[in-house]
Amino acid sequence: MSDTESIPPSPEEPGAAQPSPEDATPAGTTSGGATPAATTSGGATPAATTSAATTPAVPKPAEPNAAEQQASVPQPAGPRPAAQQHAGPQPPHPQRQAPYAHPAYQPWVPPGQGPVHNPLDKLRPPAPARATSPTLWAIVATGLLTALLLDGGLGVNLLIIAVPAILAAGFAARAAGRRLRPWTLVWALGGLALLAVPALVDAGWPTFLAIVSALALTAFALHGGRGWPSVLFSPFGLVHSLGTGTVWTWQSVRARAEGSRGRVGPVLRPLLVAVVLLVVFGALFAGADAAFADLLGSLMPDISLVQAPWRFALFLLGLFGAIAVARAGAAPLRWDRMAFSPGRARARLEWALPLVVLNLLFAAFNAVQLTVLFGGYDKVLKVTGLTYSAYARQGFWQLLIATLLTLVVIGLALRWAPRSDARDRTLVRSVLGALCVMTLVVVASALRRMDLYVDAYGLTRLRISVTAMEIWLGVVILLIMAAGVFGARLLPRAVAVSAAAAVLGFGLISPDAIIAESNVDRYERTKKIDLDYLDGLSADAVPALDRLPEPQRSCALVDIGNRLIADESWYGTSWSRERAKDILADRKVHWTPGACGTKDRDVIDDDYDPDSEGDPYGTTDPYATTDPYGAP
Numbered sequence: 001m002s003d004t005e006s007i008p009p010s011p012e013e014p015g016a017a018q019p020s021p022e023d024a025t026p027a028g029t030t031s032g033g034a035t036p037a038a039t040t041s042g043g044a045t046p047a048a049t050t051s052a053a054t055t056p057a058v059p060k061p062a063e064p065n066a067a068e069q070q071a072s073v074p075q076p077a078g079p080r081p082a083a084q085q086h087a088g089p090q091p092p093h094p095q096r097q098a099p100y101a102h103p104a105y106q107p108w109v110p111p112g113q114g115p116v117h118n119p120l121d122k123l124r125p126p127a128p129a130r131a132t133s134p135t136l137w138a139i140v141a142t143g144l145l146t147a148l149l150l151d152g153g154l155g156v157n158l159l160i161i162a163v164p165a166i167l168a169a170g171f172a173a174r175a176a177g178r179r180l181r182p183w184t185l186v187w188a189l190g191g192l193a194l195l196a197v198p199a200l201v202d203a204g205w206p207t208f209l210a211i212v213s214a215l216a217l218t219a220f221a222l223h224g225g226r227g228w229p230s231v232l233f234s235p236f237g238l239v240h241s242l243g244t245g246t247v248w249t250w251q252s253v254r255a256r257a258e259g260s261r262g263r264v265g266p267v268l269r270p271l272l273v274a275v276v277l278l279v280v281f282g283a284l285f286a287g288a289d290a291a292f293a294d295l296l297g298s299l300m301p302d303i304s305l306v307q308a309p310w311r312f313a314l315f316l317l318g319l320f321g322a323i324a325v326a327r328a329g330a331a332p333l334r335w336d337r338m339a340f341s342p343g344r345a346r347a348r349l350e351w352a353l354p355l356v357v358l359n360l361l362f363a364a365f366n367a368v369q370l371t372v373l374f375g376g377y378d379k380v381l382k383v384t385g386l387t388y389s390a391y392a393r394q395g396f397w398q399l400l401i402a403t404l405l406t407l408v409v410i411g412l413a414l415r416w417a418p419r420s421d422a423r424d425r426t427l428v429r430s431v432l433g434a435l436c437v438m439t440l441v442v443v444a445s446a447l448r449r450m451d452l453y454v455d456a457y458g459l460t461r462l463r464i465s466v467t468a469m470e471i472w473l474g475v476v477i478l479l480i481m482a483a484g485v486f487g488a489r490l491l492p493r494a495v496a497v498s499a500a501a502a503v504l505g506f507g508l509i510s511p512d513a514i515i516a517e518s519n520v521d522r523y524e525r526t527k528k529i530d531l532d533y534l535d536g537l538s539a540d541a542v543p544a545l546d547r548l549p550e551p552q553r554s555c556a557l558v559d560i561g562n563r564l565i566a567d568e569s570w571y572g573t574s575w576s577r578e579r580a581k582d583i584l585a586d587r588k589v590h591w592t593p594g595a596c597g598t599k600d601r602d603v604i605d606d607d608y609d610p611d612s613e614g615d616p617y618g619t620t621d622p623y624a625t626t627d628p629y630g631a632p
Contacts, residue, residue, distance in 0.1 A: 123337055128330035131252035132175045138168035139249065139322040146318025147311045152572035154198040154207060160571065162195055165322045169222060169329035176330045183493065187221035190214075190500050197507035202539040202576040205461065206507035213503040220496065222328040229338040231492040237333045238324050245327025246320070343415040348427060351418055355431045358409070362438035369445040396453060399446035400466060403473045406439045410480060429484050436481045443474040458530060459518035464511050472502045510576065516541035520548060531596065535559040539580035546583055554589045555596035561589050 131139075141164040149157040166188065194217065197210035219234040410432055418424040450467050475498050483491040516537055523529040534545060534556045545556045561584050564577060 123333045123335060125331045125334060128172070128176050128248065128327075130255050131249060131326065131330070132171055133256060135168050135171040135175065135326055136249070136253060136256065138164045138171060139319060139326060142168065142322035143315045143317075143319030146321075147315035149571050150314050150318070151307070151311070152569055153574075153577075155571055155573050156199045157571040158195045158198055158211070159192065161318060162192065165318075165325050168322050168326040172326040172330035173222075178329070181224070183226075184221045184224065186497075187217045190497075190504075191217035191221065194500065194504055194507075197504065198574060200575050201507055201510050202574050202580070203510070203512045204538070205465075206503075206511060209503050210507045213500050216496075217500055218325065219328070222325065223332040223335060225334070225336040226489070226493060227336050228492045229335040229340075231496050233335050233338075237335065238328055240333060241327040242320060242324040245323040248327055248330075249323050345418050345420065346416045348418050348424065351413070351416060352427060352431055355409075355413060355435065359431065359434050359438065362435065362442070366438050366441040366445075369441060396446050396449045396466075399442055399449070400470055400473075402442055403439060403446070403470065403477075406435065406442075407473070407476065407480075410435065433481060433484060436477050436484075439477050440474060443470055443477070446470050454518065455522075458522055458528075459515045460533070461511065461515065464515060468502065468506050472498065475502070510540040512537045512540035513544055516544035520544050523548070523552075531555045539564060539574075539577045542580035542583050546587065550590065551596060554591040557584065557589050558591040558596075 142161060145161045145164060149160060191214040194210040194214040198207045201207060215238070216235050219238050220230070223230060223234040223237050225231075225234065413432060414428070417428045419428075447467065447470055450463060450470070454463060476495055479491060479494050479498065483494075516534060519529055519534060529548075529552065531552060534541065535558065537545075537560065539560060542557065542560060545560075546553065548556060560580070564581055564584070568577070
């Protein structure tokens with residue numbers, strides 16, 4: 001290098017070479033990251049040291065960077081560690097908090113006013129996309145069909161209304177990317193089968209059970225899941241979807257309306273023209289031919305201005321119901337995300353001792369029951385002092401409660417069961433298996449007592465209902481025993497399927513028809529019958545009551561016949577009602593005042609109840625005379 005240092009060109013001068021970022025180095029260091037005292041490789045004096053005759057240019061002092069700041073800090077005496085001798089300047093250490101420093105100040109929040117965590121947050125899926133046009137049209141169709149068809153009785157109209165609601169859920173689920181699974185199809189078909197009960201049976205109570213069960217199966221199909229939380233809480237998911245679905249639908253309608261401006265008119269205009277043509281020409285043809293007018297009257301619902309508020313309420317019912325179903329199909333709550341920690345496993349003795357004592361009590365009771373079942377009634381009645389029917393009535397309700405409590409005991413025992421090794425599992429299966437077997441004997445004893453009770457007092461709706469429930473509890477116990485052998489993975493779904501099948505079977509057997517059949521058979525044996533109770537049955541009982549002789553037949557059928565409307569709509573009636581109309585049309589009811597005695601049940605006995613604890617016939621039998629109705 002020459003003795004005279006050349007002055008570098010200013011950055012403002014044209015043609016000055018700008019250093020690249022790779023060439024830029026901190027002041028006082030070389031590109032290799034050497035210390036400020038570094039010399040050139042040849043050992044020459046640095047360029048900053050020149051002869052005294054030459055005046056060097058004084059550059060503008062640069063701002064100290066992080067490396068210079070670190071270098072300016074006094075270093076401890078002694079040799080540097082080897083790891084730092086070639087590492088160059090070290091980056092500054094982050095500021096460490098002193099051990100005695102206080103945490104950052106946070107304002108005090110009163111109790112109950114802090115952030116509230118919704119327990120449903122972990123169950124909610126991501127927000128679904130906007131509802132598609134097919135989904136929205138299916139929702140509207142459900143509301144319209146509900147307003148038009150759900151005006152009278154229940155029948156095939158429920159199946160018709162369910163079709164667009166199912167389509168709305170299917171369109172929404174498909175738009176959300178959900179797939180059709182086998183269990184979803186099982187629940188959907190089961191719900192449709194339950195909705196067929198109102199189309200076949202006239203009685204209101206099995207119809208109510210069928211509709212509620214159909215809604216439950218619909219919730220199972222929409223929410224999915226396989227555990228107990230899904231089975232128990234899925235119906236409540238429809239209530240949640242009703243609130244969120246309303247907002248979701250409104251936002252979807254607004255988005256579709258903004259994107260379809262100019263395309264609604266070409267669709268609505270032909271629809272309006274078609275409606276006008278149907279109304280005009282339909283009215284003309286109805287006025288020209290009476291048969292065609294009757295056909296239109298039977299097919300079309302009766303719409304009048306007086307019914308407008310009721311029709312509008314039905315429209316809202318169907319609309320919001322379809323919205324809830326569609327929203328649940330698009331983004332259902334994930335009930336299986338609810339985690340229930342198992343109970344603390346107990347020691348073998350602590351867990352098994354109470355259950356073994358309970359098993360011994362069941363064994364002693366069942367030994368007595370088996371003795372009674374196999375012909376020991378006379379001895380038991382002699383010892384207890386009870387009558388034949390009082391003994392049967394006294395034990396059924398207690399045995400039903402015992403069966404329910406046994407299921408609770410089994411559930412709690414499984415929660416706290418020891419489960420450390422194979423011997424614990426064998427102990428649990430043995431003890432609970434024995435309890436389940438002996439509970440089945442209790443179920444059989446309860447059913448036998450109900451049979452004796454019915455034989456003494458006749459069959460009623462309450463008695464047939466609790467009998468069906470006792471049978472279903474026995475099925476549940478069998479499922480629990482199967483789960484102990486094959487695993488409990490499918491137990492929640494199996495219990496739900498058994499409940500739905502029980503409700504479906506209970507509706508299809510027509511309980512009112514069975515009640516009437518049982519009481520008619522009892523009348524043929526004992527000449528005792530409660531006509532005042534039988535005339536309150538539905539049209540399902542007409543075929544059985546038609547077997548009674550006169551005047552009993554007319555006395556039992558007169559009120560049922562008065563409740564049958566001749567001109568019912570085709571969608572609001574049931575097959576059972578139409579059959580009853582045909583029977584009563586073939587054989588008229590010949591009823592005259594006084595032929596059946598008084599028809600006011602309160603006049604006969606203010607405390608009368610066919611399901612009461614006492615004998616409904618009192619101390620004297622009103623049917624013991626030759627002519628129980630006092631007819632001349």
